[in-house]
Amino acid sequence: MSITANWSYPTAIKFGAGRITELPDACSQAGITKPLLVTDRGLAGMEITTRALDILRAAGLGAAMFSDVDANPNEVNLAAGLEAYKAGVHDGVVAFGGGSGLDLGKMVAFMSGQTRPLWDFEDVGDWWTRADPDGIAPIVAVPTTAGTGSEVGRASVITNSATYVKKIIFHPKVLPTVVICDPELTVGMPKMITAGTGMDAFAHCLEAFSSPFYHPMSQGIALEGMRLVNENLPKAYHDGTDIEARAHMMSAAMMGAVAFQKGLGAIHALSHPVGAVYGTHHGTTNAVVMPACLAFNRSAVEERLAQAAAYLGISGGCEGFVGRVMELRQMLAIPSGLAALGVEESRLDELTAMAIEDPSVGGNPVEMTLENTRALFDAAM
Numbered sequence: 001m002s003i004t005a006n007w008s009y010p011t012a013i014k015f016g017a018g019r020i021t022e023l024p025d026a027c028s029q030a031g032i033t034k035p036l037l038v039t040d041r042g043l044a045g046m047e048i049t050t051r052a053l054d055i056l057r058a059a060g061l062g063a064a065m066f067s068d069v070d071a072n073p074n075e076v077n078l079a080a081g082l083e084a085y086k087a088g089v090h091d092g093v094v095a096f097g098g099g100s101g102l103d104l105g106k107m108v109a110f111m112s113g114q115t116r117p118l119w120d121f122e123d124v125g126d127w128w129t130r131a132d133p134d135g136i137a138p139i140v141a142v143p144t145t146a147g148t149g150s151e152v153g154r155a156s157v158i159t160n161s162a163t164y165v166k167k168i169i170f171h172p173k174v175l176p177t178v179v180i181c182d183p184e185l186t187v188g189m190p191k192m193i194t195a196g197t198g199m200d201a202f203a204h205c206l207e208a209f210s211s212p213f214y215h216p217m218s219q220g221i222a223l224e225g226m227r228l229v230n231e232n233l234p235k236a237y238h239d240g241t242d243i244e245a246r247a248h249m250m251s252a253a254m255m256g257a258v259a260f261q262k263g264l265g266a267i268h269a270l271s272h273p274v275g276a277v278y279g280t281h282h283g284t285t286n287a288v289v290m291p292a293c294l295a296f297n298r299s300a301v302e303e304r305l306a307q308a309a310a311y312l313g314i315s316g317g318c319e320g321f322v323g324r325v326m327e328l329r330q331m332l333a334i335p336s337g338l339a340a341l342g343v344e345e346s347r348l349d350e351l352t353a354m355a356i357e358d359p360s361v362g363g364n365p366v367e368m369t370l371e372n373t374r375a376l377f378d379a380a381m
Helices: 019-030 047-058 075-087 099-111 191-210 216-238 243-262 266-278 282-312 317-331 345-357 359-363 370-380
Strands: 005-007 012-015 035-038 064-066 092-097 139-143 155-160 165-170 178-181
Touching: 012 019, 012 243, 019 047, 019 092, 019 139, 019 178, 035 047, 035 075, 035 099, 047 092, 064 075, 075 099, 075 155, 092 099, 099 139, 099 155, 155 266, 165 266, 178 243, 191 216, 191 243, 191 266, 191 282, 191 317, 216 243, 216 282, 216 317, 266 282, 266 345, 266 359, 266 370, 282 317, 282 370, 345 359, 345 370
Parallel strands: 012 178, 035 064, 035 092, 092 139, 139 178
Antiparallel strands: 005 012, 155 165
């Protein structure tokens, strides 16, 4: 079976090995004639990035790049990116990389024609309607990891550098016009990043599946996404050149991002403040807190996770599902607790207060309070 396809859900997606060569066509489809490629510092000098720039240059689209992007991108990175975008008189963005490069690239395009400050567009109520849609530049997204699914998202997570709070900036036109999903771009990922991003995709699917909100389409997508991760993440981790496993993981990442329209929960509520304060890898942090959050929510999700276990081919119902999560974590060398990530007990009250304010709290199947969230942090340490 050929793992190559063109999809128009939820946007135009060119999926398959080697399809990075179609980057100029993707720019043309999006109406971009002078793109700025936005990526993170780690990717800036890598072969996959220089190859993408060479492809753009050969097509007469220039080879402009901005890479001053932190692991948890903030408004300072954005200001620098906007300066580069405007100085180069660009007319669109190629968002290239993992979640950080994709999220910041999308925000450079979004803010390129806005007059209000970034935080005025936080995902609160209908604040997105404050934006001038004509001031949003077109976006082509090229993921190089298989985790966040930001390439098919209508929002970005940007950290406020003053308060260390992660904010979600939303607008429907932030959804990239074209996505190129080329699993060959993920072959060189370090094992640690393969593990962390893969568990991020699993967390997105798991929390969407567990959320109490009604969204049958997301529910089905989340279930199949978990199956793809369960079967393919160990393969991609142990053999980074397994293109079929890499391809299925890229699909699972997109599925997780589509599914979490249904809601996220305690896993993300805990990992967002930890990542903002300590700069930890988001997907790895999700994997670290996952067992404690599963135990926290068990009374509300036991039957649902038993259904998931059956679909995933895991015996033992909910207990078997949790056991498989623990097995995956061990197999992927995920740190045993937040203390191993450098989280200090002296800051748990502060992190708890931040977690309770995180928008993910609303999708958790068990109501989160200051008291039980503080206890959950203790359990995750």
